[in-house]
Amino acid sequence: MLAVHFGAGNIGRGFIGLLLNQAGYEVVFVDVNQTLVEELNQRGSYHVQLATEGTPATLVKGVRAIQGQDIEAVAKAIAQADLVTTAVGPHILQHIAGAIAKGISQRLEVSARPLNVIACENMIGGSAQLKAQVYGHLNESDQAKAGQWIAFPNAAVDRIVPLQKHEDKLLVTVEPFFEWVVDQSQIVGEAPAIEGVTYVPDLAPYIERKLFTVNTGHAVIAYLGYLYGYATIDEALRDDRINQAAKGALQETGALLLEKYRFEKETHEAYVEKILGRYANPMLSDHVTRVARSPIRKLSPNDRLVGPAMQCVARGLSAEYLALAIAAALLFDYPEDPEAVQIQSERAQNGIDQALRSYTGIPAGNPLEQIVLEHVRSLQAQ
C-alpha cells in the first residue's frame, strides 16, 4: 500500500506519516524543502519523540520523499497511490492542486481504482477546497470520471507539534495526545484502515469542536501572550489575565457548540479541561509566534476567532473574550510574520477600524465591531 503525503513538516512527519507508517503504508512525502527531501531519501527513516518523561523515540522506517517541484514524479506517485494526504497549510493547497490533478488524470487513463485524498489542515472543509482547486485543473471528461473514483473526505486533525530545534533535522517531538477524524460519508471504496483514525457520519460537529476549542484557546493565549511579552504558550498560560481570557473564550465557544450540536455539557467540560492541560505541557516549548502565525488567516470570517464570535453574537451569546482575542490579533506586530506585517501596514495607513473591516469580514455596524475596538483601545492603553 502506497500513501503519498504532501508536507514533510511537523504534522506530516510527527503525526500523519507516523500513523500511515504504523498502518502498513509505504509513505512517500512530497515537500519543497530540499534539505528535508534529501535527508529523508538518504536515511529512509526518522524518529518521533513524545513530549513526556522517559518514553523512547519511535522509528518510522521505509519512507522516501519527492521534491514538490518535480511535477512529473509527483503525478506518477499519485497515479499509483492507495491514499493521498496533505499537511501543508491552508494557503498551500492551491499550489499542490495542479500536481494532484495531473496524477489523477494519469491514473484515470490506466485504471479505475478508488482514491481518497484527505487534507489534514486546520480549516473547515479543507478537502472540499482542495477538490475544487484540483477540479480547476481537470478537463470535463476527467472531472466526470473523478466524480466516480476520486473522493476528498474532509478531516479534523489534532496533535500539538511545536517548531523543532533538534540537531537531527528529521527528529520531531510531539505531544502524546492525538485525534484524526474523517468524514466517512465522503469516502470512496473501502475506508483506509488506519489505527487512530475515527470515521464519523458527519464531520461538522468534530471540526468545529476542534477548531473552536483547541485552536481558539490556543489563539487567545498566543495573541495575548505576545502582547504581554511571553515567549511560549505554557509560560503565557501561567499569567492570570491570559488564563482567564482563554477559559472565558472557551466558555463562549462551549456555549455555542453545546447549543449548535447538543454535545453533553460534562463531556465538553472534560474536553476543555484536557486541552488546558495540553497547552500547559512544559516539555513542548511551543512558541506564541508559531501559534499566532498567519493572523490574516486566523482573523478570517470562518476561522477560530471571528467564526465563533459572529455566531455567538447572532445567537445572543457572549463573545467578550473572543473579541479581546480578535483585538490582540489585530495588534500582533511580529515583524517576521508577513501577514502580521500586512495587517500592521494597513493599520498604519488606514487606521484600526479599516484593518478590522478588511481582515475580519465583520460587517460595519455589527455589535462585535464596537466590542473589538473597545478592547483594542484598552489593550493599547495598558
Ligand SMILES: NC(=O)c1ccc[n+]([C@@H]2O[C@H](COP(=O)([O-])OP(=O)(O)OC[C@H]3O[C@@H](n4cnc5c(N)ncnc54)[C@H](O)[C@@H]3O)[C@@H](O)[C@H]2O)c1
Ligand atoms: N503543528 C501543529 O500543531 C498542527 C496540528 C494540527 C494541524 N496542523 C496543520 O497542519 C498543517 C501543517 O502544519 P505544520 O505545523 O506541520 O507546518 P510545517 O511548516 O511544519 O509543515 C508544512 C510543510 O509543508 C511544506 N510545503 C510548503 N509548500 C509546499 C508545497 N508546495 N508542496 C509540498 N510541501 C510544501 C513545507 O516545506 C513544510 O515542510 C497546517 O494546516 C496546520 O494548521 C498543525
Ligand SMILES: O=P(O)(O)OC[C@@H](O)[C@@H](O)[C@H](O)[C@H](O)CO
Ligand atoms: O496550525 P495553525 O496555524 O492553524 O494553528 C496553530 C496552532 O493552534 C495549531 O497548530 C495547533 O497546535 C494544532 O491545531 C493542535 O492540533
